Amino acid sequence: MYTVGQVANFLGVTRDTLKYYEEKELVKPKYDENGYRKYNQYDIHDVITTNFYRELDIEIKKIQEIRQSKSLADLEDVLVEKEAKIIEEMEYKKLLLRQISSVRENCSKIKLHLGKFTVKEMRPLEVKGEIADFTAYNEYEIIRNSTESLKKAVTLMSVRRVIHFDEEGKKEDRFIVVKEVEEGDKNLTGEVLAFPKCIYTVIENGRAVTGGKNIDNEVGERLLKIAQENGYKLLGIAYINILLTTYEEGLERVFVEMYSPISACSKRRIKRTEKFEAAQF
Template sequence: MYTIGQVAQFLGVSRDTLKFYEEKELVKPKQNIENGYRKYNRFDIYDITTVNFYREMDIEIKKIQDLRKSKSIEGIKSILEEKERDVLEEIEYKQLLLKKLQIVKEDCEKIKQFLGKYTVKEMKPLEIKGEIEHFTAYDEYETLKENTDNLKKAVTLTSLRRVIRFNDEGILEDKFIIVRKVEDFHKEIEGEILSHPKCMYTVIEDGRWSTGGKNIDHNVEASLRKAAIENGYEPLGLVYINLLLTTYEDGLERVFLEMYVPIK
């Protein structure tokens, strides 16, 4: 027979954990009526190690209680298969999260390298999944959630692209499309594919910290036109804008946008 202290020590659990197991009737050590001390036998040890095993797999206490009452081998297998599905889904989400973290790191490098500078770059293929009136059209965000790559269906703006059409006289059209990066052409593609092998590319800064809240569309348009002329490029009258990163300075947002301007 063992004391609670001895069991806690050689199983590597706290006394509070053992008391919690007892409270939930997952283990039932004998108790000395005179002094209240608990004594654990080898069967209690089996119970504790079994509970620890299920807890390590993050199986809920209620299900462990059900297992303790009565469960066939098939019943145990069913619970484990259910937990396996949960773990696989969480792994898939974590892999997606890791990918997004790596993308944001790459975006930070883009900002350092291209902010205020112009270069020629390919705009990789994008599948159009939908369209919303404006990024502030919150009632349309359900469409954005349905078409996101995020397993937890959080609303983010990373799948949005602002599309501006312009000519020599100014802006003709301004809209927002929901897109998905096309990385595998073997997968079924339902929407239209956007792809431009040659674009004038730059990163600009927006947000109240740098602009005071002013609309800078016309300034950006003029800068793009000037850069195109200086470099001998002929724009096709389109600009695709992607939100790279938002940060804060003195409590005001700094928004970094990457711009693809298709050229002939």
């Protein structure tokens, strides 16, 4: 027989927890001749079992019902339900981990490519829909329906701003919802965008940098200059993706990546270390 203090020490629970279990008649220790509660091996097993149910977040009332039921089926039903919920939570945690990994990758992109340019592939994207712009909040349902969304947050990682332009400037601008195409993916229903060669860069935007000024023309001019200096023929389109937003004195610093496809007949390859002029976008 064991005292309350010994059992609390054995099982790593508090005396108050044991007292609570006793009040709810989930464990019923005997009293010795001195009026002290004594736990036998069966009482300790009751505590262990109750702790397990509590770890599964089964409410006390349901535990009482399980204890009173003579049917294993009742217990199995509860465990099946909890198992399904835990599996769902595990899948969601995996999604959160992927989101964390993606944001960390974006941090690396910013450090590596901010203010620089290179030529790289734009990996295939399936177009799932279109919204008016980032501020079309009433249209965000298509983002939630077309992507793996978080419970409490809409992420814009799946939205691309598409700009059509020429030497005279921007001609058209729209916003598409996309999903990255995985290798071997056969369940594609929308248009797939893929370009083997693009001028790629990371640009800093936002009120902390531009004061809210539209920098589209400036970006376009620099892009055309880069292409001209390096013998590349632009296809007149750019895909822009928000990587990360941070803050400086309460104002947003928005980092975006841009892919601008180039023609296969372009003359030379841009070196990774070549930079834009000193002024950033």
